[in-house]
Every structure is written in structure tokens, then in C-alpha cells.
Amino acid sequence: MTQITLSGLYIYPIKSAAGIALGEATVGDRGLQHDRRWMVASPNGKFMTQRQHPTMALIRVGLGEQLQLSAPGMADLALPLEPALEAIALEVEVWGDRCAALSMGSSAQAWLSQFLQTPCQLVYMPDQSRRPTAHGQLGQDKLVSFADAYPLLLISEASLADLNGRLAEPVPMDRFRPNLVVTGCGAFAEDAWQRIRIGDIGFDLPKRCDRCSIPGVDQSSGIQYKEPLLTLAKYRLQGGKIWFGQNLVHHATGKLRLGDSIELSN
Secondary structure, rough: OOOEEEEEEEEEOOOOOOEEEOEEEEEEEEEEEEOEEEEEOOOOOEEOOOOOHHHHHHHHHEEEEEEEOOOOOOOOOOEEOOOOOOOEEEEEEEEEEEEEEEEEEEHHHHHHHHEEEEEOOEOOOOOOOOOOOOOOOOOOEOOOOOOOOEEEEEEHHHHHHHHHOOOOOOOOHHHHHEEEEOOOOOOHHHOOOOOOEEEOOOEEEEEEEEOOOOOHOOOOOOOOOOOOHHHHHOOOOOOOOEEEEEEEEEEOOEEEEEOOOOEOOO
């Protein structure tokens, strides 16, 4: 039997901005460290994503001693990883959830508002902010950052290969913005997984991921296309939703590394 292994690790520090590929990642209480701890929000605190602003894909993020932002036509911006002690406390909204956040300040606000051509701000989720995962599902006692509903998203390479075999122009994995990519299993094998273990960390898979319009956004150009959603709708539509990938909830903290074995424990 082919061993299933971890072949991709990604974080998206700013929700709906570009991701960062990693060789190893730390799993914390809300998912992968730094994943979606920052978010672009409207002046009244409502979350903003590529659904309405596809050019958010062009915002590149660097993480080091500072949070570094770059985008076409913009001067690079460096920000502290966490807001200053005197940062303005806010209440923001993510899919109807109200949660506490801190403003990243006026320079971030001006930079993002200029690039996106609409008033907006950058906010940070501090450790004190408590946002549970999606209600009514396994893992609802767990925390999540500014991700849509669950701490992690997993997709197999075989599932993407199956889709690309049906497309006139293949799409890369970044269209689906996963945290974990696995290899060594069949296409859509992950649909049936209920529990897995990677190293010392156990995960539940409470719900497949229903896809919005973001997979239609070319992450390198910020342009919205009809594919791959049109093709996915022909064979991955169920209950009025298109399904691609599995949401994960973790039950421990620790390290994940490329090449780690995936143990199925359904």
C-alpha cells in the first residue's frame, strides 16, 4: 500500500492575501502559527476577501521580525508583527461571528485603502480573542483565527490532478488555498477520511469544504475566471454546493514537516 505523506504546507497570514509555502509549521491552538491572524476589514469591521476584491491575491506577505506587505505599484510596507500596546481595540465580523481584534494602525490602513481603491483597515487577532470553530460540527469547542470556519484545510494532489484532467487549462493548487497537501492517495480519497494522525498530532475531519468563488481567482494575476468552478460543478456538486477538500480540527499542538506520514484512523 502506498504511504500517504504530507507534500505541501501553506499559511495565509492575511486572510485572502497571498500564501507562504513552508517546509515545517507549528500547530498552535488556532491552527498553523500565523495563519490568518491578520485580516482586511471594512471601516465598520466586516471582513473583506477575494470574493469581492480579487486583487487581494496580489498582496504578498513576508514574515520575519516584521510583517512585510508588497503589491504591484505600491511601496513595500513593514509593520510590527503585533499591534502596539495602545492599539485601538475593535469588534470585527467574520461570517456572522463577532470577535475582538486590534487595529494595525494608520499606515496599514492607508496602504491597503490605496491598493484596493476602497476604504479598509488591517486588523490582528490577539491571543485573548476567542472565536470557536463552526457551530454544530465536531470540534466546535476548538478555536479558529480569521479562517472561514475551521483551523485547517487539506487537499490531495490526486484530487487536483483529477480536476486538471477535465480542464482545458490546468490550475495550480493555490486556487484552493489549502494548508495541508497530501500525496499517495487516490482522487477524493480524503472525502471519506474521518480521523488522521500526522506525527504526534491527531486531527478530526468534520466537514468537506464547500467552495465559494475564490477558486476562480488566478492567484498570480488577481483576475476572476469561471473555471475551474464550472467544471467542478459538473461532478462535485451536491446539495447545491461544490465540494473540494476537507476541513480539519486538530487535537494537539506540535510540529508538521514536509514528508511526514499520514496515518488514517477512521
